[in-house]
Amino acid sequence: MKRAGTAVLVAGLAVAGLAGCAAGETSPEVTTAAAKPALWNPCTEIADDVLRAAGVDPGTEETxxxxxxxxGWEICGWRGPEYSLTxxxxxxxxxxxxxKPGNINFADVTIANRSGRQFRIEGDTRNAFCDVVFPASQGVVQLGVNNSAIADGPLDDPCAYLQRAGAVLVPAFPK
Known part of the structure; x- marks a missing residue:
C-alpha cells in the first residue's frame, strides 16, 4: 500500500498568458525564468545492494x-517483508x-551522521508510518517507512525500521 497521505503533494500549475498577434505584428518581449535544476532521482541514484541492505527488494520498485x-517531486518506493519505504x-x-497541516510530532533526529526532522502523520492510529525529512541543497529529501499490512506477527515501531534502513540509505542522499 503506498503512502499517498505522507508527502506534501502540491501540484505545480504553470499558467502562461499568451497573446495572439495579428499578421505583421510583433510579439511582446517575453522574459523567461531559468529552468530549475533536475531533482535528484532516488530510483536511479540508489544502488540495488544498498536497497537490499535497507531490507527491501529492488525488484519491487514503484515510481x-x-x-x-x-x-515537483521525484518519488521512488520499494517493499520488503516487514515494511515498505519511499x-x-x-x-x-x-x-x-x-x-503543513497533518504533519505532527516533529523531533530532531540524526541518522548516519545527518540531521533531520522526524515526524508522524495525524490520524495514523495504527502507528504504521514514520517519516524523516533531511534538508538538501535542492530542498529536502524525505525517507518514509510504512509497516507491512501483511507481515506475520507483531511489527516494530516504523521509526525503528526507518532508523535501520536510513543507516544505509541516508549516505546515498544528496547533501
Whole structure:
C-alpha cells in the first residue's frame, strides 16, 4: 500500500498568458525564468545492494505515488517483508513540511551522521508510518517507512525500521 497521505503533494500549475498577434505584428518581449535544476532521482541514484541492505527488494520498485508521477517531486518506493519505504525529493523547504497541516510530532533526529526532522502523520492510529525529512541543497529529501499490512506477527515501531534502513540509505542522499 503506498503512502499517498505522507508527502506534501502540491501540484505545480504553470499558467502562461499568451497573446495572439495579428499578421505583421510583433510579439511582446517575453522574459523567461531559468529552468530549475533536475531533482535528484532516488530510483536511479540508489544502488540495488544498498536497497537490499535497507531490507527491501529492488525488484519491487514503484515510481511516483501508486505509479503516478507528481509534479515537483521525484518519488521512488520499494517493499520488503516487514515494511515498505519511499524516498521523496522536492524543492520544498523543511519549514513547509513543518507548517503543513497533518504533519505532527516533529523531533530532531540524526541518522548516519545527518540531521533531520522526524515526524508522524495525524490520524495514523495504527502507528504504521514514520517519516524523516533531511534538508538538501535542492530542498529536502524525505525517507518514509510504512509497516507491512501483511507481515506475520507483531511489527516494530516504523521509526525503528526507518532508523535501520536510513543507516544505509541516508549516505546515498544528496547533501
Amino acid at each position: 511516483g505515488l501508486a505509479g503516478v508521477p507528481q509534479s 524516498v521523496y525529493t522536492t524543492d520544498k523547504t523543511l519549514a513547509q513540511f513543518e507548517q
